[in-house]
Amino acid sequence: MSVSMNKLPVRTTINGEPRIFLAAPGQVLADALRDELQLTGTKIGCNTGDCGACSILLNERLVCSCLVLAVEAEGQSLQTVEGIAEDGVLHPIQQKLLEHGGLQCGVCTPGVVVAAKALLDANPDPTEEEARYWLAGNLCRCTGYDKIIRAVLDAAATMREGDTP
Amino acid sequence: MAVQDFVAPRSLGEAQIAFAEGGGASWLAGGTDLLVGIRLGSRDPSRIVDLKRIPELMAIEVESDQVRLGAAVSAYDLLRHPTVAMLYPGLAEALALIGSTQIQGRCSAGGNLCNASPAADSIPALIANRASCRICGPKGERLIPVEDFVVGPNQTALGGDELLVELVLPLPTGRCSDAYLRLTPRTEMDIAVAGAGVSLTLDDDGKCLASRVAIGAVAPRALLVEEAGQALVGSRLEEAAVQDAVLAVRAAAQPITDKRGSAGYRTHVVGVLVARAIRRARARIAGEEIV
Numbered sequence: 001m002s003v004s005m006n007k008l009p010v011r012t013t014i015n016g017e018p019r020i021f022l023a024a025p026g027q028v029l030a031d032a033l034r035d036e037l038q039l040t041g042t043k044i045g046c047n048t049g050d051c052g053a054c055s056i057l058l059n060e061r062l063v064c065s066c067l068v069l070a071v072e073a074e075g076q077s078l079q080t081v082e083g084i085a086e087d088g089v090l091h092p093i094q095q096k097l098l099e100h101g102g103l104q105c106g107v108c109t110p111g112v113v114v115a116a117k118a119l120l121d122a123n124p125d126p127t128e129e130e131a132r133y134w135l136a137g138n139l140c141r142c143t144g145y146d147k148i149i150r151a152v153l154d155a156a157a158t159m160r161e162g163d164t165p
Numbered sequence: 166m167a168v169q170d171f172v173a174p175r176s177l178g179e180a181q182i183a184f185a186e187g188g189g190a191s192w193l194a195g196g197t198d199l200l201v202g203i204r205l206g207s208r209d210p211s212r213i214v215d216l217k218r219i220p221e222l223m224a225i226e227v228e229s230d231q232v233r234l235g236a237a238v239s240a241y242d243l244l245r246h247p248t249v250a251m252l253y254p255g256l257a258e259a260l261a262l263i264g265s266t267q268i269q270g271r272c273s274a275g276g277n278l279c280n281a282s283p284a285a286d287s288i289p290a291l292i293a294n295r296a297s298c299r300i301c302g303p304k305g306e307r308l309i310p311v312e313d314f315v316v317g318p319n320q321t322a323l324g325g326d327e328l329l330v331e332l333v334l335p336l337p338t339g340r341c342s343d344a345y346l347r348l349t350p351r352t353e354m355d356i357a358v359a360g361a362g363v364s365l366t367l368d369d370d371g372k373c374l375a376s377r378v379a380i381g382a383v384a385p386r387a388l389l390v391e392e393a394g395q396a397l398v399g400s401r402l403e404e405a406a407v408q409d410a411v412l413a414v415r416a417a418a419q420p421i422t423d424k425r426g427s428a429g430y431r432t433h434v435v436g437v438l439v440a441r442a443i444r445r446a447r448a449r450i451a452g453e454e455i456v
Contacts, residue, residue, distance in 0.1 A: 026168030137265020
């Protein structure tokens with residue numbers, strides 16, 4: 001009956017570092033990140049893939065970690081919000097969210113950061129419409145989205161400037 | 166969750182064995198329906214058999230006369246494949262409407278089909294493109310048209326121990342294209358009130374040589390409306406022919422009334438969508454800008 005009886009070892013790379021953890025067969029990745037790995041930056045909102053708060057990158061694809069089994073991560077590469085800032089320096093998306101006031105309560109913010117990074121990795125120069133559609137799976141009940149979108153587009157512009165010597 | 170066991174087989178043979186041994190096993194592709202079902206209590210598998218490490222289910226093969234889409238390939242990967250979206254722009258439109266970017270990163274065309282929602286977006290687009298399902302089971306393989314795969318809401322033609330391996334689409338030849346349109350109350354993250362998939366093949370003078378019209382969310386399952394396609398064949402897609410197709414789909418629709426729309430509204434709207442999808446597919450063939 002005990003779930004811990006049949007926990008399975010899961011070998012992953014998380015934010016560039018090899019990590020091994022134990023997961024029950026039915027445990028979702030969002031729970032494993034938070035409870036087994038103490039990576040509590042990933043938030044859980046709806047647990048049904050509707051809100052995007054648990055967004056992570058799985059092999060560079062944007063996914064809801066509440067809709068991935070932890071055991072599916074075996075041998076895979078994950079990036080969570082903890083891996084977005086480098087050497088203590090905020091990523092431009094994080095910096096611009098602060099500057100534009102693109103967050104209030106902050107529960108959606110880690111998911112927004114990860115989703116926006118995936119957007120800018122795939123499309124460094126998105127239109128506002130493209131950004132809004134890409135981020136449609138990240139629900140925010142505080143900001144009304146406008147400041148988030150402004151921050152993401154500003155971050156994109158900043159990153160493009162940084163690319164041109 | 167009462168999931169006791171998880172296995173990720175590397176071949177179809179291993180998968181069949183793992184499923185048979187499981188006693189109450191579920192196949193797992195993207196998990197965007199299964200894991201929600203487990204969470205909400207509508208699904209209760211004791212074993213989960215992950216399909217994403219089986220090469221056939223994760224492959225996209227463009228061959229000389231057909232395209233094979235592995236049943237577990239994510240919508241995101243299908244959409245970013247260099248030729249799939251070019252060959253079947255309407256199927257790409259349908260896949261791009263499923264859920265959010267996050268959902269598209271996991272959900273698969275095979276899963277959308279096996280979940281068998283009456284409102285599934287990819288199914289009318291697959292039917293319009295004459296897609297078939299390659300099914301593998303203990304007794305061997307079989308190939309059935311997509312329009313015969315779903316038999317009712319959340320019910321498929323799969324036997325209990327059978328597996329959808331891939332979708333096989335004939336390679337488009339000549340002047341042809343497709344389109345898929347749906348209506349939702351919101352622009353994103355919503356489920357179709359009605360959907361319409363259309364494929365067209367025209368000759369050099371613009372005469373319609375072949376057409377398939379399929380409709381979604383207006384019946385217990387997506388429907389191929391052969392009369393609508395026939396109404397277009399031989400025409401130059403004049404308004405009269407398009408209206409005949411519209412009347413045919415409205416006659417075929419058997420929608421329910423729910424919070425997304427009344428039966429009468431759905432019947433009307435599916436006709437409007439079919440007419441627009443015909444014009445959209447024609448504009449694609451003509452190389453006109455799609456708005």
